[in-house]
Amino acid sequence: MDEIRVRIAPSPSGxxxxxxxxxxxxxxxFAKKNNGKFVLRIEDTDAERTSxxxxxxxxxxxxxxxxxxDEGPDVGGNYGPYTQSERFDIYPKYVQELLDKGFxxxxxxxxxxxxxxxxxxxxxKKAYVYSKxxxxxxxxxxxxxxxxxxxxxxxxxxAKAQKAFHDSSIxxxxxxxxxxxxxxxxxxxxxxxxxxxGAPTYNYAVVIDDMLMKISHIIRGxxxxxNTFKQILIxxxxxxxxxxxxxxxxxxxxxxxxxxxxxxxxxxxxxxxKGYLTEALNNFVAxxxxxxxxxxxxxxxxxxxxxxxxxxxxxxxSVFEYDKLNWMNGQYIKKMDIKELTAMxxxxxxxxxxxxxTEEQLxxxxxxxxxxxxxxxxxxxxxxxxxxxDIEFEEGVKEANIDxxxxxxxxxxxxxxxxxxxxxxxEKLHEQMAEFRNFFKxxxxxxxxxxxxxxxxxxxxxxxxxxxxxxxxxxxxxxxxRIEKAIV
RNA sequence: GCUCCCAUCGUCUAGAGGCCUAGGACACAUCCCUUUCACGGAUGCGACAGGGGUUCAAAUCCCCUUGGGAGUACCA
Numbered sequence: 001m002d003e004i005r006v007r008i009a010p011s012p013s014g015x016x017x018x019x020x021x022x023x024x025x026x027x028x029x030f031a032k033k034n035n036g037k038f039v040l041r042i043e044d045t046d047a048e049r050t051s052x053x054x055x056x057x058x059x060x061x062x063x064x065x066x067x068x069x070d071e072g073p074d075v076g077g078n079y080g081p082y083t084q085s086e087r088f089d090i091y092p093k094y095v096q097e098l099l100d101k102g103f104x105x106x107x108x109x110x111x112x113x114x115x116x117x118x119x120x121x122x123x124x125k126k127a128y129v130y131s132k133x134x135x136x137x138x139x140x141x142x143x144x145x146x147x148x149x150x151x152x153x154x155x156x157x158x159a160k161a162q163k164a165f166h167d168s169s170i171x172x173x174x175x176x177x178x179x180x181x182x183x184x185x186x187x188x189x190x191x192x193x194x195x196x197x198g199a200p201t202y203n204y205a206v207v208i209d210d211m212l213m214k215i216s217h218i219i220r221g222x223x224x225x226x227n228t229f230k231q232i233l234i235x236x237x238x239x240x241x242x243x244x245x246x247x248x249x250x251x252x253x254x255x256x257x258x259x260x261x262x263x264x265x266x267x268x269x270x271x272x273x274k275g276y277l278t279e280a281l282n283n284f285v286a287x288x289x290x291x292x293x294x295x296x297x298x299x300x301x302x303x304x305x306x307x308x309x310x311x312x313x314x315x316x317x318s319v320f321e322y323d324k325l326n327w328m329n330g331q332y333i334k335k336m337d338i339k340e341l342t343a344m345x346x347x348x349x350x351x352x353x354x355x356x357x358t359e360e361q362l363x364x365x366x367x368x369x370x371x372x373x374x375x376x377x378x379x380x381x382x383x384x385x386x387x388x389x390d391i392e393f394e395e396g397v398k399e400a401n402i403d404x405x406x407x408x409x410x411x412x413x414x415x416x417x418x419x420x421x422x423x424x425x426x427e428k429l430h431e432q433m434a435e436f437r438n439f440f441k442x443x444x445x446x447x448x449x450x451x452x453x454x455x456x457x458x459x460x461x462x463x464x465x466x467x468x469x470x471x472x473x474x475x476x477x478x479x480x481x482r483i484e485k486a487i488v
Numbered sequence: 489g490c491u492c493c494c495a496u497c498g499u500c501u502a503g504a505g506g507c508c509u510a511g512g513a514c515a516c517a518u519c520c521c522u523u524u525c526a527c528g529g530a531u532g533c534g535a536c537a538g539g540g541g542u543u544c545a546a547a548u549c550c551c552c553u554u555g556g557g558a559g560u561a562c563c564a
Contacts, residue, residue: 009564010564011563011564013563013564043564044564045563045564046563046564049563049564107562109562111562114561114562118561121489121490122489122490124489125489125490126489126490127489127490127491127560128490128560129560153562154562155562178493178494181492181493182492183491183492184491187490187491187560188491188560189560191561191562192561192562193562194562195562196562197562199562201561201562201563201564202563202564203564205564206564221558222492222493222494222557222558222559223557223558223559224558224559225492225493225558225559226491226492226493226558226559226560227559227564229492247493249493249494249557250557250558252556252557254498254499256556256557257557258557258558284500287500287501287513288500288501289500289501290501291500291501291502291512291513295502295511295512295513297500297501297512297513297514314494314500314501315493315494316493316494316495316556316557317493317494317495317556317557317558318499318500318501319499319500320499320500321498321499321500321514321515323498323499323500323514323515324499324500324513324514324515325514326514327513327514327515328514330527334527371525371526371527372525372526372527373526382525430523433523434523437523447522447523448522448523448524450523451523451524452523452524454523455523455524461524461525462524462525463524463525463526464524464525465524465525466523466524467523467524468523
């Protein structure tokens with residue numbers, strides 16, 4: 001194939017999962033690195049589990065991550081439509097071709113008959129393989145079954161295809177990330193490619209779509225390895241060029257089970273709602289299975305794309321731990337443009353009356369509180385004392401820092417200086433506070449203890465934003481009010 | 489059950505036979521910086537799953553065991 005074309009084909013039966021996001025990312029990176037095209041296809045074959053809300057979520061999440069597609073349902077392209085449900089009329093044609101070539105046959109088995117076969121297989125500790133009962137039905141037999149009202153499903157004839165294109169029953173291919181992979185096709189049952197209701201099944205529809213969309217490389221999760229053998233055979237039976245495959249390890253929860261709701265967020269949109277930055281999410285997820293050649297882990301999408309090589313991706317599973325994601329998110333928050341950060345922070349500040357502060361003051365507050373946070377939602381609590389008249393004291397803070405003889409002395413001295421404090425002159429205020437600390441330092445009280453008392457009275461806590469910013473943003477009136485309230 | 493995949497610090501990983509007394513990042517601990525918490529800096533803790541081979545030499549190659557994951561649908 002001349003052009004490199006990859007795709008991501010999510011099924012809209014849920015919000016975009018981080019695992020899918022990583023697959024999308026690796027496909028995107030591979031396309032970027034190789035000047036290829038990245039296409040998005042929506043696999044909504046199963047109407048019952050599918051919804052438009054999920055389709056929207058998938059679009060929005062992918063866009064938020066910056067994983068822009070070159071072709072897709074919304075932007076179109078030369079190989080559309082890009083939504084499977086709109087492609088239903090093209091699937092029967094190739095089923096007929098397979099039927100004509102003898103690589104497929106009609107199957108009239110009922111669910112009950114199939115169930116019985118499976119039970120027998122498990123009873124004999126054998127792998128279940130369809131009995132091929134319907135492989136050689138005569139026209140008369142078929143007509144009779146049809147007369148009974150039975151509608152056939154179409155099955156793919158594995159052995160026939162395998163024999164036609166390979167020397168033995170072993171089917172092998174070179175995986176882009178896992179290397180040599182093989183499977184004995186005698187162990188693969190003749191699977192249904194078209195249901196009795198006329199709808200195509202997944203393994204068949206993907207092949208037709210990928211073939212028609214000229215997909216050259218299929219990068220996906222390793223849960224698809226066993227499907228790959230079935231799919232290769234369909235490509236071959238259709239006389240189509242078989243694409244290259246690359247199977248990625250799975251993302252596991254810390255308990256090594258599948259990442260699910262009980263482990264916390266699973267959808268990209270949930271991470272965003274919690275206050276994770278999509279840049280950090282991309283960066284983190286890229287590092288699950290891939291390592292930059294220069295060892296520098298903090299990297300933009302562009303930098304990663306330039307360095308990315310699919311064959312360097314690890315073939316093992318990786319555990320999704322929040323520690324590193326949190327650290328990374330914090331790094332991005334620290335480096336982010338303050339205006340952009342402030343805008344992103346606002347949704348997390350909805351419980352406060354933001355009109356209390358000017359935009360400039362808000363930016364100061366965010367600047368002074370961004371350092372220690374790892375996710376945007378940390379801001380909600382960290383910024384609380386900048387709003388409203390009164391504050392809430394954290395447990396024990398009042399008793400230890402204010403209700404003491406020393407605390408009261410510090411507060412009284414501070415109260416006496418409030419009138420002379422330069423609330424609107426950052427530099428001067430800084431000097432005045434230094435002088436204030438020295439006043440007590442000479443009495444043997446550590447600077448940080450002095451500040452703890454003032455901070456406690458003003459914020460209800462012993463740690464938080466820079467005191468200069470606290471004083472400046474709070475302003476003389478609030479400072480005076482809170483200090484006086486703390487003096488017994 | 490059957491088939492397939494995987495296996496380096498707690499986690500993500502570097503490592504493609506000698507460069508490995510196994511490197512980095514996160515987490516953790518200690519120290520420094522400091523008006524707090526942090527940030528930043530320094531140091532420390534910490535792994536080649538086990539057993540057999542092959543080889544002058546194995547984390548790297550082969551086999552077995554063990555452990556983990558996936559697939560086994562007229563779901564995708």
